Amino acid sequence: MKKLAFIAVSAAIAAGSPAAADLVFPSLSYRTGPYAAGGIPFADGYADYMTLLNQRDGGIGGVMTRVPECETAYNTERGVECYESTRGDGALVYQPLSTGITYQLIPRTTADGIPLHTMGYGRTSAANGNVFSHVFNYPGNYWDAASVIVNQLLEENDGSLEGQTIALLYHNSAYGREPIRTLETLAAQHGFELSQLAVDHPGQEQGNQWLQIRRERPDYVVMWGWGVMNQVAVQEAVNIRYPMENFIGNWWAGAEHDVASVGADAAGYRSLNMNRLGDMPVFAEIQEHVIDAGLAAGDGSNLGSVLYTRGMYAAFLAAEAARTAQEIHGVAEIDASMMRDGMEALDITNEVMEAAGMPGIGPEFTVTCEDHGGTGMAIMQQWDGEAWVTLTDFIAPDDSVTQPLVEEDSAQYAEENGIEPQCAES
Amino acid sequence: MFYREAGDFKTTYAADNQTFPILFDRYRYYFVLFVGVAIIPFIINDYWANSILIPFLIYAIAAIGLNILTGYCGQVSLGTGGFMAVGAYTSYKLMTAFPGLDMISITLLSGAMTAMVGVAFGLPSLRIKGFYLAVATLAAQFFLIWLFNKVPWFYNYSASGQISAPERDFFYFINIPVTGPNAESWAKYLFCFLFVFVLAWVARNLTRGSVGRQWMAIRDMDIAAEIIGVNPLKAKLTAFAASSFYVGIAGALLFTVYLGAVEVGEAYGITKSFLVLFMIIIGGLGSIFGSFAGAAFMVILPVVLRNILTGTMGWDSALATHFEFVIVGALIMFFLIVEPHGLARLWALVKEKLRLWPFPH
Numbered sequence: 001m002k003k004l005a006f007i008a009v010s011a012a013i014a015a016g017s018p019a020a021a022d023l024v025f026p027s028l029s030y031r032t033g034p035y036a037a038g039g040i041p042f043a044d045g046y047a048d049y050m051t052l053l054n055q056r057d058g059g060i061g062g063v064m065t066r067v068p069e070c071e072t073a074y075n076t077e078r079g080v081e082c083y084e085s086t087r088g089d090g091a092l093v094y095q096p097l098s099t100g101i102t103y104q105l106i107p108r109t110t111a112d113g114i115p116l117h118t119m120g121y122g123r124t125s126a127a128n129g130n131v132f133s134h135v136f137n138y139p140g141n142y143w144d145a146a147s148v149i150v151n152q153l154l155e156e157n158d159g160s161l162e163g164q165t166i167a168l169l170y171h172n173s174a175y176g177r178e179p180i181r182t183l184e185t186l187a188a189q190h191g192f193e194l195s196q197l198a199v200d201h202p203g204q205e206q207g208n209q210w211l212q213i214r215r216e217r218p219d220y221v222v223m224w225g226w227g228v229m230n231q232v233a234v235q236e237a238v239n240i241r242y243p244m245e246n247f248i249g250n251w252w253a254g255a256e257h258d259v260a261s262v263g264a265d266a267a268g269y270r271s272l273n274m275n276r277l278g279d280m281p282v283f284a285e286i287q288e289h290v291i292d293a294g295l296a297a298g299d300g301s302n303l304g305s306v307l308y309t310r311g312m313y314a315a316f317l318a319a320e321a322a323r324t325a326q327e328i329h330g331v332a333e334i335d336a337s338m339m340r341d342g343m344e345a346l347d348i349t350n351e352v353m354e355a356a357g358m359p360g361i362g363p364e365f366t367v368t369c370e371d372h373g374g375t376g377m378a379i380m381q382q383w384d385g386e387a388w389v390t391l392t393d394f395i396a397p398d399d400s401v402t403q404p405l406v407e408e409d410s411a412q413y414a415e416e417n418g419i420e421p422q423c424a425e426s
Numbered sequence: 427m428f429y430r431e432a433g434d435f436k437t438t439y440a441a442d443n444q445t446f447p448i449l450f451d452r453y454r455y456y457f458v459l460f461v462g463v464a465i466i467p468f469i470i471n472d473y474w475a476n477s478i479l480i481p482f483l484i485y486a487i488a489a490i491g492l493n494i495l496t497g498y499c500g501q502v503s504l505g506t507g508g509f510m511a512v513g514a515y516t517s518y519k520l521m522t523a524f525p526g527l528d529m530i531s532i533t534l535l536s537g538a539m540t541a542m543v544g545v546a547f548g549l550p551s552l553r554i555k556g557f558y559l560a561v562a563t564l565a566a567q568f569f570l571i572w573l574f575n576k577v578p579w580f581y582n583y584s585a586s587g588q589i590s591a592p593e594r595d596f597f598y599f600i601n602i603p604v605t606g607p608n609a610e611s612w613a614k615y616l617f618c619f620l621f622v623f624v625l626a627w628v629a630r631n632l633t634r635g636s637v638g639r640q641w642m643a644i645r646d647m648d649i650a651a652e653i654i655g656v657n658p659l660k661a662k663l664t665a666f667a668a669s670s671f672y673v674g675i676a677g678a679l680l681f682t683v684y685l686g687a688v689e690v691g692e693a694y695g696i697t698k699s700f701l702v703l704f705m706i707i708i709g710g711l712g713s714i715f716g717s718f719a720g721a722a723f724m725v726i727l728p729v730v731l732r733n734i735l736t737g738t739m740g741w742d743s744a745l746a747t748h749f750e751f752v753i754v755g756a757l758i759m760f761f762l763i764v765e766p767h768g769l770a771r772l773w774a775l776v777k778e779k780l781r782l783w784p785f786p787h
Contacts, residue, residue: 031744040744071732071743076685076692081477081729088473103588103687111607123586172575174586174689181585198575201691409585416522416592417606 022066023059023334025050025318026086028096033073034202035098035227037257038307040298042097043069045311047297048290052282053319055289060319061326063333069297074227076100083108092339093117093318099175107417110134115340119314120145120251120274124178124402125409127373129344130421132410136343136372138317139362140274140397142224143405144376145250146179147397148272149222150186152380161192167218169209169225169233172198176224179250181409183222185401203229210236223249230258234266244268251378255306259383267385272378275313275361277306277388282357286312306388313361320356321346344369363394369423376402429780445630448781462619467612475611476684482725483618484679489705489717490629491672496703497711498633499665500645501551505563507698508570509670510677511690512540515580517678518589521605522582528598529605529617533678540674541667543570548666552659555648567699574690590687605682614683621679625672630714632668641665642712673702708761710770719769728754 029043030036050065059065068089070082079101083094093115096102102122109116116135118126124143126135154161168183170176180196187194195218197209203225210233213221221242225233230253237247245268249258254271283304291300302308325334325342334342346367353361365374377394414421434449436442446452470479488506495501516536520527547566551559574580581589593606596617603609604617632638640661643651652658681688688694701724709720728750735746765772779786 029743032747036744069743071747073747076687076689077481080685084473084476085733099586100588100687100689100692103586103590103689104685107590107607107686125585172691174588177587178585201695412584418593 021333022064022090023322024066024068024086024090024092025315026082026089026091026094027067027069028072028079028082028086028094028098028101029069030072030074030097032071033075034204035074037231038227038252038255039074039097041255041302041305041307042311042314044296044298044302045308045313046095046315047311048286048303048308049282049312049315050319051290051295051297052286055293055295056285060322061332065319067297072096072098072101074098074100076104080104087112087114090335092322092334092336093343095119095314095318097121099123099178100173103174106132106135112336113340114336115343117314117318117343119310119317121175125406125413127371128406128410129368129370129372130410130423131414131419132372133422134340136367138346138367138372138374139348139365140251140376140378141373141402142178142250143182143402144373144397145272145378146182146222147186147402148376148378148395149248149250150183150190151398152392152395153220154190161190163191163193164220165193165195165216165218166220166222167195167197167213167216169197169199169206169213169221169223171203171225171229172200175226175252179224181405182402185405186398189401199225199229199233203227204232206232206236210240213237213242214240219246221247223247223253225249225253230255231261234259234262234269237269238262238265245270245382248272248380251310254381254383254388256388264385266383269383270380270391271383271388273306273381273388273390274378275310276379277304277309277381277390279304280358280361282312285357309361313358316353316356316358316361317346317348320348320352343367344372373406429777429783443634459623462623463616467616470612470615472611475615477729478726479615480611480618480684481680482721483615483622484676484684485702485705485721485725486622486718487625487679488673488676488702489709489721490626490714491669491676492702493706493709493712493714493717494629494633494641494672495665495669497706497713497716498638498645499641499662499669501548501662501665502556502560503563503669504560504696504699504703505547505566505570506673506702507694507696508567509540509544509673510680510698511570511574511694512543512670513537513674513677514681514688514694515574515589515690516540516674517682518582518591519580521592521594521682525592525594527594528596528600529594529682530597532594533621533675533682536678537671537675540677541671544666544670544673545663548663548670551662551666564696564699567696571690571694588687588689589681591682594682605686607686609683618679618683621675625675626714626718629668629672633714637661637664637668645712704758706768708758708768710768713768713770715773716768716770719773723757723769727757 027043027046030039047067050067054064068086070086072079072082095117099121102118105116118137120140122137124141126132126137127141183194199206223233247269249271251272251274259266259269290296321343324345325338326332328341329338344367349364353359363375363377376397379390379394380392381388382391429450446455492506495503513536516539517532520532550562581587591605593603596602596604602613604613640656643656644661705720705724708723710716731750735741736743
């Protein structure tokens with residue numbers, strides 16, 4: 001058995017260390033299935049920004065980037081297959097854009113030493129770098145988002161939500177259930193009542209849930225939706241004449257395609273966003289170097305949309321982390337462990353964003369060994385019937401609520417999996 | 427020429443009744459076992475294990491399980507996904523409640539638990555048949571998924587409702603992890619192979635023994651079976667128990683060894699029930715070989731197609747996925763038109779022809 005183990009281990013090592021000439025950023029995308037409406041613009045934005053870096057700057061630090069795409073259809077089994085098939089390629093960082101796939105990849109990527117960046121999704125307590133050494137969820141997570149929404153509502157209601165009801169309409173999966181714990185804590189703290197309405201995959205059937213909303217008339221409806229669920233929810237809200245200003249989506253429930261099918265009737269619907277919108281210089285450059293050159297990942301029609309911008313923002317954060325890693329280690333051709341160091345030393349300032357042609361796209365934040373979560377700030381945006389309009393500046397979450405929850409959940413994970421918190425020692 | 431009974435003399439009753447009566451078949455069987463145990467574990471890599479072989483082995487167990495119920499006993503079931511979830515959640519509870527327990531015990535206990543649940547949901551089969559039974563098992567599917575979503579005890583009150591498998595060992599004196607991220611692929615593969623081998627062997631012998639004959643009597647005509655002395659209560663409930671035992675083990679392995687983390691609605695939803703049902707229909711109802719063939723068809727073919735379309739031919743990944751549906755769907759229709767009894771029947775025909783070859787007259 002020992003010999004067998006030795007052979008297996010040496011085979012694994014041989015398979016895991018190819019001579020990579022490119023910086024490989026695999027994209028576990030989904031361009032098919034009920035979640036494709038969100039998956040396509042994000043994947044396009046991610047790939048196009050990397051292509052822009054290749055075309056305009058000759059890659060990152062002189063090394064070309066490569067974005068191999070693998071179709072997961074938002075399905076966890078295919079996610080595993082995609083991970084295994086792209087891993088040997090010298091993958092630097094994984095961004096699965098699916099909370100379900102994230103949960104599977106957390107132990108695998110940690111064991112394989114590849115960082116995982118789950119930007120505003122995935123396991124919230126991964127913000128604790130003491131426990132989750134290879135998982136990053138900057139610039140924000142679901143618990144921050146829940147807290148941001150409540151903070152905004154508090155401000156609108158003169159600091160008190162006493163006696164109000166908030167209904168949480170959520171996708172009945174790990175993704176949708178994430179904010180419940182935070183909202184329950186906040187409900188106890190601020191004295192509002194929380195009612196939970198689960199919508200099953202894929203989210204097309206919401207008749208019962210909206211009947212209940214119609215009957216109970218909650219003061220606010222907060223939605224954790226994705227894919228086709230968002231469009232259906234907005235349509236149902238319009239059908240029961242729910243006041244749209246009081247219907248608030250999280251940052252995955254606020255893209256053009258979610259409301260465009262209803263159009264002007266959905267005016268007033270609000271959602272969070274972790275990246276700012278608007279005309280940024282980088283879009284012109286993508287148009288010139290990527291789309292007009294015929295190198296776009298998609299048909300180029302998504303340029304500047306909410307999720308395209310977010311995919312581009314994700315690629316920008318990955319590229320900056322790779323650049324940081326190159327500086328730290330003094331080599332251009334970095335590997336996954338160096339990439340991890342780069343992500344952990346990431347410092348996003350206004351100058352960095354400006355230099356990349358996307359001034360103020362996100363909040364300024366610094367990643368440390370202990371804190372992999374960023375600031376958690378988000379803006380509130382509103383659909384005016386034709387386009388998304390930014391309503392507020394970046395709103396900060398209430399860390400005194402989310403931080404203890406992160407500590408508690410990550411401690412439980414550390415105990416279950418026998419992980420020693422590590423940053424504190426070094 | 428070499429594929430025939432001639433010259434292979436059977437001198438005992440046991441030899442006369444063996445599963446592979448033809449010498450060449452026996453050697454082929456031993457060869458497959460030899461390759462599976464002594465060669466593949468040494469050359470397997472993570473991709474082959476996690477994308478192809480482990481899912482194939484696990485779905486083969488599920489297909490054998492459903493074949494016992496539907497193929498041999500004639501009771502249509504759409505609750506496979508729900509029963510797989512029972513196996514997975516039993517494993518999870520056992521793994522977290524008894525950290526010292528080894529995986530073989532956990533998996534067998536999960537199967538036993540599922541068998542009990544299966545018997546409970548099998549009780550209506552005494553009164554209802556055919557499509558009506560299918561609807562009753564469909565209710566089991568939805569009820570079980572709802573239960574695992576609704577009661578937080580099942581997922582240990584985690585924030586997301588996900589269950590994830592901690593690291594556990596092969597057996598109590600073999601301290602090799604088979605679950606968790608540090609498990610080697612050969613260990614995971616051998617663990618699944620062991621279960622497939624034992625369970626397929628047991629299933630083959632169950633189905634040709636008295637129990638299996640009772641099942642088949644019920645399947646072919648239940649009233650006639652009752653008249654000749656088959657107890658329908660016993661036959662149907664044993665079929666439900668055996669079937670759920672297999673399906674539960676498949677569900678447990680899918681969670682512990684293959685996926686590692688599971689979201690019940692997605693991993694064990696109604697689509698999984700249909701997937702396993704398609705496997706046995708395409709593979710062949712009432713055939714152990716058919717279960718393997720069907721599992722291979724539904725698990726391996728899409729992966730191979732994807733690799734050919736995106737890897738070799740360089741297609742766009744979304745286009746390749748759409749075409750994958752088209753091609754697999756077309757192949758399913760082709761096979762069902764050309765051979766409605768499944769791949770197992772096709773294989774049997776090939777064997778018939780081989781026996782005569784090269785002198786067909």
